[in-house]
Amino acid sequence: MDNGASSYRRFLNGDKNAFDEILDLYRESLIFFINRFVHNLDTAEDLAADSFAELLVNPKRFNFSCSLKTYLFTIGRSRAIDYLRSAAHRKNVPLDDTAAQKADLESLEEAVIKSDRKRRLNKAIEGLKEDYRTAIHLVYFEELSYEEAGKVMKKSKKQVENLLYRAKKALRTELEKEGFEL
Amino acid sequence: MRSREEFKLLVETKASNALSDKRTARKKLFRVYLPLAACFCLCLTVAAAFAARHFMDRDQVEESVENKWETGGEYLPESSQTDAVYSAESTTATGVVSKDEAEELNPAQSDAETTDEGFLEETFECSEEAPEADFSEVWESSCEACVSSDSTTDVSEDFTQDTQVGGSDEAPTYPFEQSQAEPSVEEDVAVTTLAKGLLKHLSKNNSTALDAKRTAKAVEKLKELSLTPCEQPVAPESEPEFMLICYYQNGEGEETHKDFVMFYSQEAYLNLYGLWYEADEAQLKQITQLFETTMGY
The missing domain is CATH 1.10.10.10 (Winged helix-like DNA-binding domain superfamily/Winged helix DNA-binding domain)
Known part of the structure; x- marks a missing residue:
């Protein structure tokens, strides 16, 4: 069992700090992965937060048959694809500062x-x-x-x-x- | 990009909202959708019960009609305003349906027929005394014909011509002489099958538009047989082997048509919408096949 899965098991058993460990383990890599689809860091963060929230909302859905990382990345990819499908119908004008975004992305890239x-x-x-x-x-x-x-x-x-x-x-x-x- | 704490807060907020939505959806399910589904199921059950009862009643009516036909009773319900009414067949020629049976089938009509028959028999006696009342003129004319002729057969022929055709001046055509010959067994079976088929069909599908439609279709098919048009046939001395008078409603259930089919030992006469047709042996078989196959008996 990987670290993420054991942390998640502890979280299900009532250890609140275990979820922080999961966030520390996969937050940046998941955001970076989702960013490959959506090409927007804020959106990627939002979708990553959705993926982590899934662990809290439906705790019994993960059956420990695969690693928690695989499970989280699967949710992240699905959310990203859903977002791209819905975004195709609405024309969003990005208000973010592209320079700041670029810097954030570089630091995230260095971290991952x-x-x-x-x-x-x-x-x-x-x-x-x-x-x-x-x-x-x-x-x-x-x-x-x-x-x-x-x-x-x-x-x-x-x-x-x-x-x-x-x-x-x-x-x-x-x-x-x-x-x-x- | 958010810090770790901000990100954690964002995750918890999203989880909290999702849980809240989930609870709301569950409440809505129990308070709105489940009662609606229960009402829908109840309505379906009631509708199914009504439908079952309706079809059960209908089946019972059809069954009783068939039973009555099988047992020789009145094969149409009294409430019905459509379909076949009369069937009579002599015992001498085919022996399939006796006249007594026909009387049992429709006592009212057979009474009327008996009256006519009695009158005929009375006139055939050719007695010196004239019958009473309105028939005296007819009697006189027929009696004169009787006196001028040698055989009683001619008398009955003339008389029948007068009474049935309505006093036509034309020389009487008498196409029923052949009927004296004994018919073959095959023909008897064919004719009987057709008669039963027709009656069964008409009694089964009473008071429906489909009935009229199917009957009209059958009539069209009969017309396609290129039957030879003929004069209105004159009733022979003997009773026809059987006779069908078919009443049925049209699509709107208002007008009624009458199709009159008479079969004698070897010939058939059809009255389709007022026109008379003559059918030979081959055509008779075709008619039989038509009703056996096309109408699905």
Whole structure:
């Protein structure tokens, strides 16, 4: 059992501090992951808060058959997709200061991606298709297994493998264009 | 970007709102939707009960009509204003439905028929004394014909011609001489099947628009057989093997049409909307098949 799941079990048993541990463990990575879909930090934060609130509202829904991280990322992805579908019908004008957002995003990126090499990779994958981005993010940045990544993306292990193969191929082309040493 | 504490507060607020919404939805379910669903189920049950009762009554009526037909009783309910009324068949030719049975089927009509028959028999005696009252003129003319002719058969023929056709001046055509010959068993069966089929159909589907529609369809099919138009046939000496008079309502349930079908030993005469048709043996079989197959008996 991962740390998140054990913390959540303690929270269900009445330990209020255990939920803080869960927040500390997954808050930034979940916001960063959701931001890949919505490309807006405030929205990503809001949707991440929704995902954590799900743990409080429906505590019996998580059955500990997978890691809490997988469960949270699955909820986060669903919320992000729902948001994008509803956002397609309404034209929002972003009021946020883009410079401040950019700074926040960079600090979040530094917090989530420790390695400088990986951060350079992160820049390169922005140009890829959404499925490729998600697969690479989950497997290489969040270090989930193929099965776990498949659960989050609602795909089979084989499909994730194929996606990653194609994503790496596309990423190689992108990195070669930028002069990245392979 | 929010701090950790702010984010935690945001999560708790969202969770609190979601729980509140959940409770409200649950309350609404119990206070509004469940009573509504219960009312709906109750209405459905009541409607189903009424429908079941309605169809049960209808089945009982149909069953009683069929039973009456099977037992030879009155096969139409008294309240019905439609459909077949009369059936009579001589015992001499086919022996399928006797005249006595026909009397049992419809005593009122058979009484009237008996009266006419009695009158006929009385005139056929060709006695010296004239009958009473209104028939004296007819009697005189027929009696003269009787005197001028050698055989009593001619007398009855002329008399029947006068009374049935209405005193036509044309020379009487008598297409029923062949009826004296014994019909084949196959024809008897075919004719009987058709008669039963017609009666069953008409008695089953009384007082409905569908009945009139189906009967009209059958009449159309009969017309397609290219039956030969003929003069109004004259009743023969012997009784027709059977006779059907079909009354039914039209779509609005107002007007009634009368289709008159007479079958003798080897020939059929049909009256379709006032026009008379003659049917030969092959056409008779086709008519039988039509009612057996098309009408689904």
